[in-house]
Amino acid sequence: MTGSVVGIVTDPSFLLAVLVSVAVFATLFTALPALSGNPLKTRMKAVALERDQLRAQQKARLASEAERRRKGLREQESVGMRSIVEKLDLRRALADDATVAKLRMAGYRGQNPLTKFLFFRLVLPFVFLAAALVYVFGMGAFADQPDLIRGVICIIAAYAGFYVPVLYVSNKATKRKQSIQRAWPDALDLMLICVESGISVEAAFRKVAEEIGSQSVELAEELVLTNAELSFLPERKQAYENLASRTGLETVRSVSQALIQAERYGTPVAHALRVLSAESREARMTAAEKKAAALPPKLTVPMILFFLPVLFAVILGPAGIQISQQNIF
Secondary structure, three states, X not given: OHHHHHHHHOOHHHHHHHHHHHHHHHHHHHHXXXXXXXXXXXXXXXXXXXXXXXXXXXXXXXXXXXXXXXXXXXXXXXXXXXXXXXXXXHHHHHOOHHHHHHHHHOOOOOHHHHHHHHHHHHHHHHHHHHHHHHHHHHOOOXXXXXXXXXXXXXXXXXXHHHHHHHHHHHHHHHHHHHHHHHHHHHHHHHHHHHHHOOOOHHHHHHHHHHHHOOOOHHHHHHHHHHHHHHHHOOOHHHHHHHHHHHHOOHHHHHHHHHHHHHHHHOOOHHHHHHHHHHHHHHHHHHHHHHHHHHHXXXXXXXXXXXXXXXHHHHHHHHHHHHHHHHHHO
């Protein structure tokens, strides 16, 4: 029996079959990873597809927001409002450089927003006065007051109507500045990466505008407008100064001055952008810490009004119930 086993093992055909089987197994074992595919490539492909989908969705959202905002540079002129403003010469009486600068900070560019602003400053006092007269004298409000006080209330309403457009524009400018302020440190980081990679300032503005739009549409608009001004203005310095004046932020003004100095003296921009980016992030962190530090005093009054009565009711309620039951029985 042992001799037959040894004979089979030493048989050249058997050895050849074993070697072929081992070779086939090794071939299949080494080929299986290739047949199953590269997981890294599959993952990278999935990430790339997901990124393209998110980018397409973001571009669609930005396009819809731009459609709703109606703040383009080519806004259609209101002919009726313009004729009234020109006949009464309201630009000389009610508008100055500060008014135009405030409108730009609020995102209203061109002549038509200024025309609408002046028109509403003219019309709204009469509208508020008419509404106050109907409310006070027609509906009998403040009937217990003398007619002089009621007339003063109507005049105050007309005065408020005169300043409603100013308050509206100031509110829009404040919200726009807050949006730009929150996204500005991230935009500086992206700009620093673009500049250090070797691309030009115009391409950096365009790339940062595309990427920062998901965080702040207002900042993306300003960067796109600055990129356009860098292309057609005779002096690039004017484009940077316009960016600082439209935003009204000191951090943006510092970056504009750094870019102007780099254009004038040929100094490296990357170092200045790195320092300014760090300062912007520190300022944002300081503002967040300031808000966090102001939170406990703000919570004191709500806690006294809403939490402490409930707490006293929960603590003293059972004792009051027991005392009332003892008095009853």
